[in-house]
Amino acid sequence: MNKKIFYLIFAIIIVFFIVLSAVFLYNKLDSKAFPEENTNENIAEKQIEEKDKLINKKVEVKAGKVYCELMEEAGVAYSEAIEIYEEGKDKYDLSQVRAGRFLDLYFDKSNVLQKLKYKINSEEELIVEKNNQTDISTSSTSTSRPKWNIEVKEIPYEVREALDGGSIETSMYEAAINNGLDDETIIELADAFQWTIDFAMETQKGDSFKLFYEKRYLDGEYVMPGRILAAQYMSGEKKYEIYYYEESEENQGYFNEKGESAQKMFLKAPVSYKYISSGYTQGPRYLAKFKMFTSTHMAIDYAAAIGTPIRSVGDGVITSAGWSSVGYGYITAIKHNSTYTTRYAHQSKIIVSPGQKVKQGQIIGYVGSTGLSTGPHLHFEMIKNGIKINPLNEKLPASKSISEENMENFFNFIKPLQEKLNS
Numbered sequence: 140m141n142k143k144i145f146y147l148i149f150a151i152i153i154v155f156f157i158v159l160s161a162v163f164l165y166n167k168l169d170s171k172a173f174p175e176e177n178t179n180e181n182i183a184e185k186q187i188e189e190k191d192k193l194i195n196k197k198v199e200v201k202a203g204k205v206y207c208e209l210m211e212e213a214g215v216a217y218s219e220a221i222e223i224y225e226e227g228k229d230k231y232d233l234s235q236v237r238a239g240r241f242l243d244l245y246f247d248k249s250n251v252l253q254k255l256k257y258k259i260n261s262e263e264e265l266i267v268e269k270n271n272q273t274d275i276s277t278s279s280t281s282t283s284r285p286k287w288n289i290e291v292k293e294i295p296y297e298v299r300e301a302l303d304g305g306s307i308e309t310s311m312y313e314a315a316i317n318n319g320l321d322d323e324t325i326i327e328l329a330d331a332f333q334w335t336i337d338f339a340m341e342t343q344k345g346d347s348f349k350l351f352y353e354k355r356y357l358d359g360e361y362v363m364p365g366r367i368l369a370a371q372y373m374s375g376e377k378k379y380e381i382y383y384y385e386e387s388e389e390n391q392g393y394f395n396e397k398g399e400s401a402q403k404m405f406l407k408a409p410v411s412y413k414y415i416s417s418g419y420t421q422g423p424r425y426l427a428k429f430k431m432f433t434s435t436h437m438a439i440d441y442a443a444a445i446g447t448p449i450r451s452v453g454d455g456v457i458t459s460a461g462w463s464s465v466g467y468g469y470i471t472a473i474k475h476n477s478t479y480t481t482r483y484a485h486q487s488k489i490i491v492s493p494g495q496k497v498k499q500g501q502i503i504g505y506v507g508s509t510g511l512s513t514g515p516h517l518h519f520e521m522i523k524n525g526i527k528i529n530p531l532n533e534k535l536p537a538s539k540s541i542s543e544e545n546m547e548n549f550f551n552f553i554k555p556l557q558e559k560l561n562s
């Protein structure tokens with residue numbers, strides 16, 4: 140009698156386990172058969188903020204898609220998307236969201252939007268949060284109360300300092316990548332040195348560099364470089380040093396070890412290093428395509444894709460801009476002062492006109508292959524007192540120095556940085 144009950148209970152337990160493992164196996168098979176039920180490739184779902192129990196959807200802004208479409212695709216009602224837009228447009232106009240950025244949406248368990256974050260630029264983000272407080276005391280006016288708290292806030296990066304460096308085998312780009320630097324850091328470094336060295340043209344095998352800089356982190360993850368605080372570049376006997384220093388509101392930027400501004404009258408190159416560093420160029424192969432200044436070719440040719448922006452190397456006035464009858468194609472000439480003129484040839488498009496004033500770094504046109512040209516490139520000439528010269532050899536005075544009374548402060552400021560770079 141007791142035995143029968145015992146066997147019955149035993150059988151029930153066995154059956155229970157068989158059913159349990161069958162269910163478990165079925166679920167496993169099922170998840171293998173359908174690995175991802177991703178119905179919309181724009182939406183990458185990720186569950187974070189466990190404590191708030193909100194579900195995060197990061198929606199990439201795709202070219203040609205507008206804010207409301209993106210919100211609807213993510214499951215937000217059109218009326219609600221419009222409501223947020225209307226309430227927030229004084230702070231940030233959401234119709235201006237840029238391709239490549241993300242709408243960071245947070246939903247509660249019943250799929251109701253609670254929060255939206257959008258990175259406006261590298262420094263600021265828009266934060267939209269649902270106003271869940273109900274105002275009981277003033278029931279008559281409660282309808283006019285905003286449904287969303289909308290703010291533009293500074294992105295709360297955690298900043299860590301780092302010392303990195305490397306030496307050049309083939310190109311600056313390759314050297315930097317091989318030493319764990321990312322594209323953005325290389326471009327920052329090139330920008331800091333843009334009046335001093337042309338990383339595309341002037342670097343040679345055996346040169347070395349070091350940089351002490353800020354790295355920005357969010358939630359413990361590296362996001363991007365911050366400011367380059369100090370850097371040095373060594374080429375043979377020559378050593379170039381730059382330090383970021385703020386003497387006053389008006390005088391801040393990079394200075395060399397003597398307190399002279401690193402900012403000069405001319406940029407080293409008419410094409411920003413960011414268009415040359417990576418991507419289509421593939422470093423060394425690209426560098427081989429540069430045509431250097433020789434006695435027969437009194438200019439520098441920058442091989443670059445058609446449409447690459449061309450910048451004026453210095454402040455000046457456009458003296459001519461248009462078609463050349465002698466093979467230069469579309470060419471622009473800029474007079475910088477009574478001594479110097481620069482010319483930019485074979486352009487695909489000119490966007491300035493004679494008489495116009497331009498600033499250093501201003502885009503004046505785009506790389507092309509017009510006129511007598513064998514392929515897309517920028518033919519860049521510098522003319523000094525009517526004679527073509529090699530811009531890379533030209534020594535130019537520094538624009539501004541640290542004032543005498545602040546010199547000691549400056550030297551004290553850079554001393555520990557110098558020690559770091561020389562360590």
Ligand SMILES: [Zn+2]
Pocket residue numbers: 430436438439440517518519
């Ligand atoms: Zn040329």
